Amino acid sequence: MADKVILLDFWPSPFGVRARIALREKGVEFEYREENLRDKSPLLLQMNPVHKKIPVLIHNGKPVCESMNVVQYIDEVWSDKNPILPSDPYQRAQARFWVDFVDTKLYEPADKIWQTKGEEQETAKKEYIEALKILESELGDKPYFGGDTFGFVDIAMTGYYSWFEASEKLANFSIEPECPTLMASAKRCLQRESVVKSLHDSEKILAFAYKIRKIYCV
Amino acid sequence: MASSDVKLIGAWASPFVMRPRIALNLKSVPYEFLQETFGSKSELLLKSNPVHKKIPVLLHADKPVCESNIIVEYIDDTWSSSGPSILPSDPYDRAMARFWAAYIDEKWFVALRSFLKAGGEEEKKAVIAQLEEGNAFLEKAFIDCSKGKPFFNGDNIGYLDIALGCFLAWLRVTELAVSHKILDEAKTPSLSKWAENFCNDPAVKPVMPETAKLAEFAKKIFS
Numbered sequence: 078m079a080d081k082v083i084l085l086d087f088w089p090s091p092f093g094v095r096a097r098i099a100l101r102e103k104g105v106e107f108e109y110r111e112e113n114l115r116d117k118s119p120l121l122l123q124m125n126p127v128h129k130k131i132p133v134l135i136h137n138g139k140p141v142c143e144s145m146n147v148v149q150y151i152d153e154v155w156s157d158k159n160p161i162l163p164s165d166p167y168q169r170a171q172a173r174f175w176v177d178f179v180d181t182k183l184y185e186p187a188d189k190i191w192q193t194k195g196e197e198q199e200t201a202k203k204e205y206i207e208a209l210k211i212l213e214s215e216l217g218d219k220p221y222f223g224g225d226t227f228g229f230v231d232i233a234m235t236g237y238y239s240w241f242e243a244s245e246k247l248a249n250f251s252i253e254p255e256c257p258t259l260m261a262s263a264k265r266c267l268q269r270e271s272v273v274k275s276l277h278d279s280e281k282i283l284a285f286a287y288k289i290r291k292i293y294c295v
Numbered sequence: 296m297a298s299s300d301v302k303l304i305g306a307w308a309s310p311f312v313m314r315p316r317i318a319l320n321l322k323s324v325p326y327e328f329l330q331e332t333f334g335s336k337s338e339l340l341l342k343s344n345p346v347h348k349k350i351p352v353l354l355h356a357d358k359p360v361c362e363s364n365i366i367v368e369y370i371d372d373t374w375s376s377s378g379p380s381i382l383p384s385d386p387y388d389r390a391m392a393r394f395w396a397a398y399i400d401e402k403w404f405v406a407l408r409s410f411l412k413a414g415g416e417e418e419k420k421a422v423i424a425q426l427e428e429g430n431a432f433l434e435k436a437f438i439d440c441s442k443g444k445p446f447f448n449g450d451n452i453g454y455l456d457i458a459l460g461c462f463l464a465w466l467r468v469t470e471l472a473v474s475h476k477i478l479d480e481a482k483t484p485s486l487s488k489w490a491e492n493f494c495n496d497p498a499v500k501p502v503m504p505e506t507a508k509l510a511e512f513a514k515k516i517f518s
Contacts, residue, residue: 127398127432141390143397153386166372167358173365178346211346 082107083135085121087114089285091187091236092144094275096132098232099148101271103155145176148232162229172229175215175222179233182208187237190248191286192293202248206255213259221262231266238263242279243286301326302354304340306333308512310404310461311363312351313502317457318367318381320498322374333516363461364396367454379451388440392447395436396458403429404462407477410469411517419473426477433459434483441485445492452496460493467506468513 084100084107086093100107112121112131124133124140134141134150141150152161162169186208189201212234216222222230241252241263253260266272301319303326305312319326331337331350343352343359353360353369360369371381383389406425413419440447440455447455470477480487494503504512 136387139387141387141394143394146390146393146397149393150386150390153389166369167355167360169372170360170365170369173368174360174362177362177365 080105081135081137083110084108085110085112085118085124085131085133085135087112087131088277089282090131091240092130093132094239094272095144095232095236096134096147096151097275098235098269098271099151099161101274102159102161102227102232103151104158105151105155144236145180145229145233148229152229160228161232163223172223175212175230176233178208179212179230179237182211183237187240187244190244191290198248202250205244206250206252209252209256209259213256216259216262218258219262220265227266227269231262234263235266235272238267239276239279240282240286243283246283247286247290300356302329303327304329304331304337304343304352304354305350306331308333308504308509309350310465311349313461314363314457315351315353315366315370316502317452317461317498318370320501321381321452322370322378324370324374324377364393364400364454364458367457371454380453381448381457382454383448391436391440392453392455392458395433395440395447395455398429398432399459399462403433403459407462407466407469410473410477411513413473423475427482430478430483430486434486437485437489441489446489452493452498456489456493460490460499463490463494464504464506464509465513468510471506471510472513 082100082105084093084096086096086109088111097109110118110120112118114131117129121131121133122129124135125131125142128142130142132142132144132147134147136150136154141147148161162172183205186201186205190198190205193201212222219225221227222234241260245251267276301324303312303315303319305316305328307330316328329337329339331340336348340350340352341348343354344350344361347361349361351361351363351366353366355369355373360366367381383392403426406422406429410419410422410426413422436455437447441449444450446452447459452460466477478487478490493499
């Protein structure tokens, strides 16, 4: 039986992009469906009644939600090529730990950077850079968080890498002088074929960010 | 081959610490329990978890693993040939277990914890509504995941049972403190039956705190 894979997504989403990258890493054919987040489809509400958020992967009619949970699922189902998580239990635990760190420590400051201004934005920038520095220290001199290969933590980070330029322009700061080796890894990730095919160009993302900022009256 | 040198940094009252303790019991892995004193953090904890400085931390041959649900997966991965499987074998069932475990930590437990701190009637009503919605979701999740068996994981307790069950003692303490039944057999009959079965499991009983002892501890830390 042929697999039917649908991805409910939103084009600028740093979380949706993670699922797209994982599917392309595995060479999985999928149907991309764009959601209007201000008018969510009945399918989205039915498939993710708890959070009502994208991305949602629908595999043969069954939904998987939460971006890194989707990535793990993709890795486990299409396990024959390009492993995303390492095979060693200790390395897997480390990868999961750092993905948890990414999603708990980067999320709020990243959001606040483009939703606020003044003092609040300055505090958000500081927290964001602090968290990125901890990640840079974990990266060390490896080309990727996964070592020599692009993996679980790199996919999680690529969502944020895709928004770096927009965040920098919106909040008038520069990440590279603070985290040079992280930026080098980011550039490597952003050049990867599965990533290039999954991302819209940074100009479009920046334009979208400015539009959202207007909505937040900033 | 797995080393027998296993230590767990934790505290008896912490529901998060309970999770790896139950997992180690399921796998019959002996371990040294290094208890932290409430209100201070040991050198070993700060060295082993410099990022979050939190318990639990598993030390396996001196290598630290942090974050309770991640430790549970690590235990299942490492001692895979010992005892029952903690994570389900099917990838979809695993995705469901992980999804609900994250929901429990990010939404359900946050609501439960805020109940104890809730001030006026309005605030309490809002928390009750949140918890009831959460319980309804979890009741349905239990029916979907258990497929007629006693636990989320089927015949034996597993990852999702542990992720939710670890909060049952604190749930009882909260119910007593606010005089409100949070887990109600009338509203969530399957979940209530599951709770009873979970607490009686041999891997759980030795590490589940007694309600009276926990209530006394709660009074102390919240005063």
